Amino acid sequence: xxxxxxxxxxxxxxxxxxxxxxxxxxxxxxxxxxxxxxxxxxxxxxxxxxxxxxxxxxxxxxxxxxxxxxxxxxxxxxxxxxxxxxxxxxxxxxxxxxxxxxxxxxxxxxxxxxxxxxxxxxxxxxxxxxxxxxxxxxxxxxxxxxxxxxxxxxxxxxxxxxxxxxxxxxxxxxxxxxxxxxxxxxxxxxxxxxxxxxxxxxxxxxxxxxxxxxxxxxxxxxxxxxxxxxxxxxxxxxxxxxxxxxxxxxxxxxxxxxxxxxxxxxxxxxxxxxxxxxxxxxxxxxxxxxxxxxxxxxxxxxxxxxxxxxxxxxxxxxxxxxxxxxxxxxxxxxxxxxxxxxxxxxxxxxx
Amino acid sequence: xxxxxxxxxxxxxxxxxxxxxxxxxxxxxxxxxxxxxxxxxxxxxxxxxxxxxxxxxxxxxxxxxxxxxxxxxxxxxxxxxxxxxxxxxxxxxxxxxxxxxxxxxxxxxxxxxxxxxxxxxxxxxxxxxxxxxxxxxxxxxxxxxxxxxxxxxxxxxxxxxxxxxxxxxxxxxxxxxxxxxxxxxxxxxxxxxxxxxxxxxxxxxxxxxxxxxxxxxxxxxxxxxxxxxxxxxxxxxxxxxxxxxxxxxxxxxxxxxxxxxxxxxxxxxxxxxxxxxxxxxxxxxxxxxxxxxxxxxxxxxxxxxxxxxxxxxxxxxxxxxxxxxxxxxxxxxxxxxxxxxxxxxxxxxxxxxxxxxxxxxxxxxxxxxxxxxxxxxxxxxxxxxxxxxxxxxxxxxxxxx
Numbered sequence: 001x002x003x004x005x006x007x008x009x010x011x012x013x014x015x016x017x018x019x020x021x022x023x024x025x026x027x028x029x030x031x032x033x034x035x036x037x038x039x040x041x042x043x044x045x046x047x048x049x050x051x052x053x054x055x056x057x058x059x060x061x062x063x064x065x066x067x068x069x070x071x072x073x074x075x076x077x078x079x080x081x082x083x084x085x086x087x088x089x090x091x092x093x094x095x096x097x098x099x100x101x102x103x104x105x106x107x108x109x110x111x112x113x114x115x116x117x118x119x120x121x122x123x124x125x126x127x128x129x130x131x132x133x134x135x136x137x138x139x140x141x142x143x144x145x146x147x148x149x150x151x152x153x154x155x156x157x158x159x160x161x162x163x164x165x166x167x168x169x170x171x172x173x174x175x176x177x178x179x180x181x182x183x184x185x186x187x188x189x190x191x192x193x194x195x196x197x198x199x200x201x202x203x204x205x206x207x208x209x210x211x212x213x214x215x216x217x218x219x220x221x222x223x224x225x226x227x228x229x230x231x232x233x234x235x236x237x238x239x240x241x242x243x244x245x246x247x248x249x250x251x252x253x254x255x256x257x258x259x260x261x262x263x264x265x266x267x268x269x270x271x272x273x274x275x276x277x278x279x280x281x282x283x284x285x286x287x288x289x290x291x292x293x294x295x296x297x298x299x300x301x302x303x304x305x306x307x308x309x310x311x312x313x314x315x316x317x318x319x320x321x322x323x324x325x326x327x328x329x330x331x332x333x334x335x336x337x338x339x340x341x342x343x344x345x346x347x348x349x350x351x
Numbered sequence: 352x353x354x355x356x357x358x359x360x361x362x363x364x365x366x367x368x369x370x371x372x373x374x375x376x377x378x379x380x381x382x383x384x385x386x387x388x389x390x391x392x393x394x395x396x397x398x399x400x401x402x403x404x405x406x407x408x409x410x411x412x413x414x415x416x417x418x419x420x421x422x423x424x425x426x427x428x429x430x431x432x433x434x435x436x437x438x439x440x441x442x443x444x445x446x447x448x449x450x451x452x453x454x455x456x457x458x459x460x461x462x463x464x465x466x467x468x469x470x471x472x473x474x475x476x477x478x479x480x481x482x483x484x485x486x487x488x489x490x491x492x493x494x495x496x497x498x499x500x501x502x503x504x505x506x507x508x509x510x511x512x513x514x515x516x517x518x519x520x521x522x523x524x525x526x527x528x529x530x531x532x533x534x535x536x537x538x539x540x541x542x543x544x545x546x547x548x549x550x551x552x553x554x555x556x557x558x559x560x561x562x563x564x565x566x567x568x569x570x571x572x573x574x575x576x577x578x579x580x581x582x583x584x585x586x587x588x589x590x591x592x593x594x595x596x597x598x599x600x601x602x603x604x605x606x607x608x609x610x611x612x613x614x615x616x617x618x619x620x621x622x623x624x625x626x627x628x629x630x631x632x633x634x635x636x637x638x639x640x641x642x643x644x645x646x647x648x649x650x651x652x653x654x655x656x657x658x659x660x661x662x663x664x665x666x667x668x669x670x671x672x673x674x675x676x677x678x679x680x681x682x683x684x685x686x687x688x689x690x691x692x693x694x695x696x697x698x699x700x701x702x703x704x705x706x707x708x709x710x711x712x713x714x715x716x717x718x719x720x721x722x723x724x725x726x727x728x729x730x731x732x733x734x735x736x737x738x739x740x741x742x743x744x745x746x747x748x749x750x751x752x
Binding site for chain 1: 456
């Protein structure tokens with residue numbers, strides 16, 4: 001009797017494991033995906049030091065997406081000998097074989113980098129012949145490796161902010177479907193950040209500070225770069241010397257919202273277009289009524305009411321952390337206080 | 352290369368569920384949704400499963416997500432911390448969701464976007480507890496989809512619409528029950544829809560057909576609403592302000608807003624205290640219009656062979672429409688069943704009627720509210736609307752897939 005029970009149990013466990021193995025198997029796609037970040041060979045030395053290998057170029061954006069105060073290390077790797085052609089407006093058309101690499105981390109203390117940092121995730125956008133593909137690698141607690149994870153994960157982070165104030169907050173790492181929630185253009189997975197207007201700024205390279213576009217051109221990554229003075233330049237959202245309040249607010253909305261709120265993005269159904277290029281005030285929200293905001297409206301009538309930030313739905317939704325209300329819908333657990341202040345000031349001054 | 356050692360995987364799972372990690376069942380189902388190959392059936396067990404984040408299916412073909420029955424397989428999102436909906440399907444073809452219940456999502460229950468061929472069958476979406484403005488917006492929410500079939504579904508408690516089809520094409524909604532939502536069933540900026548054999552009761556508004564400005568799919572229409580029971584939609588409006596449905600007066604059976612080519616026939620429209628069927632232009636909402644491609648007037652509306660009935664009594668006294676009833680229309684306890692705002696397009700071929708045709712409705716009383724002139728000359732004369740339009744063709748293609 002007892003043996004029988006054990007046998008049944010073993011059988012059941014076997015069946016269960018078999019089913020798990022079966023469930024997992026379809027992931028073995030024809031082009032096998034490295035299970036660890038180190039297998040990609042993007043970095044030399046200790047992986048956590050994030051020292052780029054030959055041909056892996058670090059970069060940054062003038063006004064980046066807010067990601068719960070996480071800091072980001074960005075790198076691009078073009079296929080050997082290839083380059084990307086200049087275009088003034090859109091995200092650069094990187095050749096097949098390009099990989100964009102982004103590592104998210106929190107410093108222990110935002111005031112002192114020497115106190116160390118915790119790497120959380122490294123996201124890749126890989127340009128394959130069939131299109132871009134997103135991959136997510138999650139760092140282990142020992143900070144020695146990041147492992148492929150299709151279903152995402154959640155954790156908690158703790159840090160001291162730039163004013164020395166302690167914070168403890170949840171941190172969510174996306175599943176692969178969520179990547180496309182933002183990286184989506186006409187239902188094709190697409191990079192969002194690296195357009196020339198976002199890259200047109202200085203980077204502190206190992207061999208000295210230089211304009212990123214000039215550096216890319218010198219190193220054969222970028223062709224057709226015109227005189228830098230004629231190249232569009234996105235303002236830095238929190239640096240008034242780089243642009244007017246209006247320009248900085250529009251730049252902040254562009255990078256934080258317009259990946260969805262654009263005519264060919266997932267939030268096109270709302271009719272709200274927050275691209276910096278949009279010229280129709282109704283389309284970017286002025287006295288525009290919501291379509292499917294639901295309780296996201298916060299009882300307010302219009303997306304933007306000039307002069308009245310507290311009557312504007314847009315402000316309500318970027319302030320909120322309620323998943324049924326907040327914008328963006330994913331990739332945020334805390335409010336971007338400084339970004340909210342910028343938009344508040346912008347609406348208040350709007351005529 | 353992506354080979355997980357099953358044993359390690361399972362043991363790790365059981366041993367170290369860390370604080371704040373997503374629930375194991377969420378991770379397992381989400382993984383299945385990501386890794387399933389085209390043509391797969393994702394079978395969900397009987398039981399109540401709790402999720403903290405949205406589930407999503409993306410870029411798949413011919414997938415069935417199947418539970419063990421409404422109320423038997425329950426996906427509960429009470430306490431959801433991530434994501435704006437319970438389940439999201441996007442950029443897909445021929446997706447069926449059936450035999451399950453989705454409960455208490457923070458935002459919408461099931462949103463499907465850019466799906467050609469989406470079927471909801473025997474799906475319940477509900478917010479438990481007393482309906483209120485903190486409930487999510489939409490229960491079943493296909494938007495920018497084609498070939499939409501919603502059948503034998505139940506939608507309860509949505510703070511916007513229980514069953515909402517937006518900016519879509521080729522639609523059938525049938526044999527569903529919607530109650531205690533703000534809008535029971537809503538067809539918005541959508542083309543070619545058949546809505547029949549449904550039961551919409553105890554909502555704020557039973558069935559709505561709307562065209563709104565500033566949207567990608569501008570022009571809806573060719574909508575048939577027939578053989579429905581639309582009863583007692585007298586529930587107080589609990590939509591958050593700012594949303595168009597927050598303007599729907601409690602006690603609305605049907606409302607047609609700025610839509611063209613709508614045929615409403617053989618419905619039982621019973622005991623909706625404010626209005627059995629209202630036909631209004633977007634001007635009536637008093638919202639500004641800047642969209643030059645938008646046509647704000649309803650036209651080509653055929654309402655025939657319906658049965659109206661209404662217990663004698665006051666219409667709603669709440670909201671803007673409550674004020675209009677009390678101080679402008681002054682119908683007292685005998686409110687006409689069919690109300691037109693009377694706001695006409697002077698350049699239209701028949702501005703006096705806007706080709707709104709009313710014929711052979713049982714017990715139907717009518718009024719033109721003359722909203723254009725401050726409700727000065729409210730008219731109960733139906734003569735201008737004694738006309739007939741060519742019946743719209745069936746839109747049943749969506750159901751015959």
